Amino acid sequence: MTDRANQPTEDRTTAPEREHLVDRFGRVHRDLRVSVTDRCSLRCTYCMPEAGVPWLPRATMLSTDELIRLAGVAVSLGIEEIRLTGGEPLLRRDLVDVVAGMAALPGAPEISMTTNGVGLDKNAAALREAGLTRVNVSLDTLKRETFIELAKRDRLSDTLAGIEAAARAGLVPVKINTVLMRGVNDVEAPDLLAFALEHGYELRFIEQMPLDAQHQWDRSQMIIGEEILGWLRPHFDLTPQPDEARGSAPAELFLVNGGPATVGVIASVTMPFCGTCDRVRLTADGQVRNCLFATGETNLRDPMREGASDEELAQLFRESIGAKLPGHGINEPGFLQPPRPMSAIGG
Ligand code: SAM
Ligand code: SF4
Secondary structure, X not given: OOOHHHOOHHHHHHOOOOOOEEOOOOOEEOEEEEEEEOOOOOOOOOOOOOOOOOOXXXXXXXXXXXXXXXXXXXXXXXXXXXXXXXXXXXXOOOHHHHHHHHHOOOOOOEEEEEEOOOOHHXXXXXXXXXXXXXXXXXXXXXXXXXXXXXXXXXXXXXHHHHHHHHHHOOOOOOEEEXXXXXXXXXXXXXXXXXXXXXXXXXXXXXXXXXXOOOOOOOHHHEOOHHHHHXXXXXXXXXXXXXXXXXXXXXXXXXXXXXXXXXXXEEXXXXXXXHHHOOEEEEOOOOEEEOOOOOOOOEEOHHHHHOOOOHHHHHHHHHHHHHOOOOOOOOOOOOOOOOOOOHHHHOO
């Protein structure tokens, strides 16, 4: 171990200890999820209603410079990875500029994105060039009819083209996120894994969470992690990976057919990973959320627009993390779904 006291004085003054966002339970926050818009090109039933979505008023949404400034404040507080999400991030016309601005921040955070892939074929190379390193693309089905039933739009071919383009542009590893729904796409679990293995994508199944705008989530209808494994095991040899391989990542990983490929199960509801959570979220209208399920938010937009300094904004970030609860509480009596749906929080 290096004895810091014996290091040359210049080292200690030029490389000061970096501040970290640590909460009351000792969790260090390194991952910032930034929702860049609440608008979307799809209407996945577990996320948004087909019509009548109340969009955030344009004037409340952060500009390119505001997004980059708040990301910079977060990076100064120890954030190492920024994940752009939404809504659908590709709907923001300034997305390449947002990526470039965030990638150029002092501290060089890693910039990744969660997307439905629609339109990614046109932008993948420019986003890579701007500093995006990798993507998670949501894909729940390989069947056109099921896609239309699930996402209410006929865009499966666009999503598939986006996934291919991401891999071609070097936005790797390409991760695929899948939410299974009973009687809709659960039967496709093995086909989705075979598709991912064939193309070298990393598939993660996610338990459906109570974050739909319609408030129709029903625990008894949720496909839980164990059930997902039950769909896969007749077709694939799955070996659980030790927990150390997981770190603060939410996915429980399994080697598929002896590896090296893996499949992940994110059992956020039945096996919460709140104890190792290192995430904090910023919404498209400038609110910090210390948990997906938080019922309170910290407004950074208004103080920023009223002239707050970076240090004042940093203090608001610290206060939000200081108030973080130990867990999401979905399984506790009295759980209340947050007022914002997933599309307006940023998954
Ligand atoms: N539009 C982009 C997309 O679909 O990837 C980014 C935003 S979306 C809200 C982020 C992720 O959240 C997607 O992988 C989506 O499947 C997931 N998601 C949305 N609603 C969910 C829910 N109720 N439970 C679990 N995951 C959900
Ligand atoms: Fe849009 Fe993503 Fe929500 Fe689907 S999950 S409606 S693609 S924000």
